[in-house]
Amino acid sequence: MSKSVIVVGTGNAALCAALAALESGARVTLLEKADKSLSGGNTKYTAGAMRFAYDGADDLLPLLRNPEDPRVKRADFGSYTTEKFANDLLGFNDGRPLSEEQEALVHQSGATLRWLASHGVKFEPIYSRQSFEKDGRHVFWGGLTLAAENEGVGLFDMELAAVERLGGTVRYSSAVTGLVTDAGRVCGVQIGQERLLADAVILACGGFEANGALRVKHMGENWEAAKVRGTPHNTGDGLLMALELGAADYGLYSGCHATPMDLHMADFGNLDLPPGERKNYRKISYFLGVMLNAHGARFVDEGANFRNYTYAQYGAAILEQPGQFA
Ligand SMILES: Cc1cc2nc3c(=O)[nH]c(=O)nc-3n(C[C@H](O)[C@H](O)[C@H](O)COP(=O)(O)OP(=O)(O)OC[C@H]3O[C@@H](n4cnc5c(N)ncnc54)[C@H](O)[C@@H]3O)c2cc1C
Structure with missing residues (x-):
């Protein structure tokens, strides 16, 4: 009898984990918190660029x-x-x-x-x-030479098609709310009142960037005001569930990729924009000029390096400025 595997999430990590499990003969169910339109997490919002x-x-x-x-x-x-x-x-x-x-x-x-x-x-x-x-x-x-065909949505579509070809199935609108254990070993998940058992559970349900309270806890007060360029669904659920069972803290909670973004964008990204325009919320032309804070002062070296090597840090630098804008 083949092993059963539950994968929590349907982003790049989840779909790759599902593919690997299916390849080795497991029966795989992916559980996704979002409805079908917002499935795929941050993966769908990306340019699909692959380093x-x-x-x-x-x-x-x-x-x-x-x-x-x-x-x-x-x-x-x-x-x-x-x-x-x-x-x-x-x-x-x-x-x-x-x-x-x-x-x-x-x-x-x-x-x-x-x-x-x-x-x-x-x-x-x-x-x-x-x-x-x-x-x-x-x-x-x-x-950074190649990107998935049709950017992040394409990456998601192609990976999902591969998973489905090998027999994997997805349940949408199925937020995992807890892990089920037996003698200290994880043997399934809770989806509200429903309990689903499996031989293995893989948590691939994103980080905590869409959870303002966790941002403040791990990264500091500045991060309350940060906007999220991707899904509203990555609220750290998997991390919290694992930590609650005694999993060890690991990784760099206090650091992240944070990009200068439009002050007036909504709190989360917008998948309704066409792929090429989804990135329009980014404000990354700073290397062509100077960035000034509310006091008219510069606060970073805009030309320290090619933009690719600075833009993921300069979002944090802006959050440190008075009024948190530039
Ligand atoms: C705008 C933007 C552009 C980016 N561009 C690039 C790029 O070009 N190249 C690159 O390499 N990286 C890029 N990134 C980073 C990239 O998106 C992430 O590194 C990648 O998506 C992480 O994959 P993941 O599967 O771990 O998480 P995600 O793709 O975010 O997937 C997590 C999934 O888990 C689901 N989930 C959350 N909680 C639960 C729960 N309780 N139960 C069930 N499901 C749950 C979410 O709904 C989501 O579908 C970009 C990110 C953003 C936001």
């Missing part, structure tokens, strides 16, 4: 939906070696060495993309943001 190590064009061609695109022949993809990837990550580590997870990311990212491609998840070069034209060629830079 992974590769040695050259030969590593990329098998990942492309359309390797025959004439632009591919005129592209100079360069390379993004494991050494370069590791160095880029170290630049964000405040002096800490790479963690075990970062090492795995660096060394297994290429193989993971090939594994996804083997399940029909395909990618395309990010011509618009990550390349420039020189002597008739598209020259790529910065290690």
Whole structure:
């Protein structure tokens, strides 16, 4: 009898976990808090951009939906070696060495993309943001070379299709509210009053960024006012459930990727905007000028590096300013 696996969530992590479990012969049910339209979590809001190590064009061609695109022949993809990837990550580590997870990311990212491609998840070069034209060629830079076809929604659609092809099923509007244990071992989940048992439970239900109280608790008062660029559903449920059972705290709760965003955007992202426009809430042209706070003072070096290397930090810098805007 095959093992049964419950996966909580339907974002990239959940769908990849489900695929891996299905590949090894398990029966898999994914449980999603959101209704069908908001399933897929933050994954759907992304550009689907994939940072992974590769040695050259030969590593990329098998990942492309359309390797025959004439632009591919005129592209100079360069390379993004494991050494370069590791160095880029170290630049964000405040002096800490790479963690075990970062090492795995660096060394297994290429193989993971090939594994996804083997399940029909395909990618395309990010011509618009990550390349420039020189002597008739598209020259790529910065290690962020491919994105999922049709961005995050495409990533979700292709992964979900792969999961369903292998027999996985999804239940929407099914928020997991607790873990069921037997002799100290997790053996299922609670969905309100309903109890669902399984041989294994995988929590892949996001972080706590959409939970204002947890943001303040772990990151400080400044973060009350932060807006969330993605789903309203990532309220830390999985983390809280695991911690309640005695799981060890692990990871960097006080740090995050935080981008300068429109002061007047809604509290959460908006999937109703077309994919290319979903990013319009971002305010990331600061490197072309200066950013001033309410006192008319600059507070970061706007040109410290290429925007790709600064924008995820400058959201936090803005939250530290008087009135929390710039
Ligand atoms: C606007 C934006 C752009 C981004 N762009 C990129 C990019 O281009 N490239 C990149 O690599 N990363 C990007 N990211 C980061 C990326 O979205 C996340 O790293 C990734 O989605 C995390 O995947 P996940 O599966 O862990 O979480 P999610 O994709 O957020 O999935 C979590 C899921 O769990 C569900 N859930 C929550 N609680 C429960 C519960 N109690 N019961 C059941 N289900 C529950 C949620 O509804 C959701 O569907 C971006 C993020 C945002 C917000």
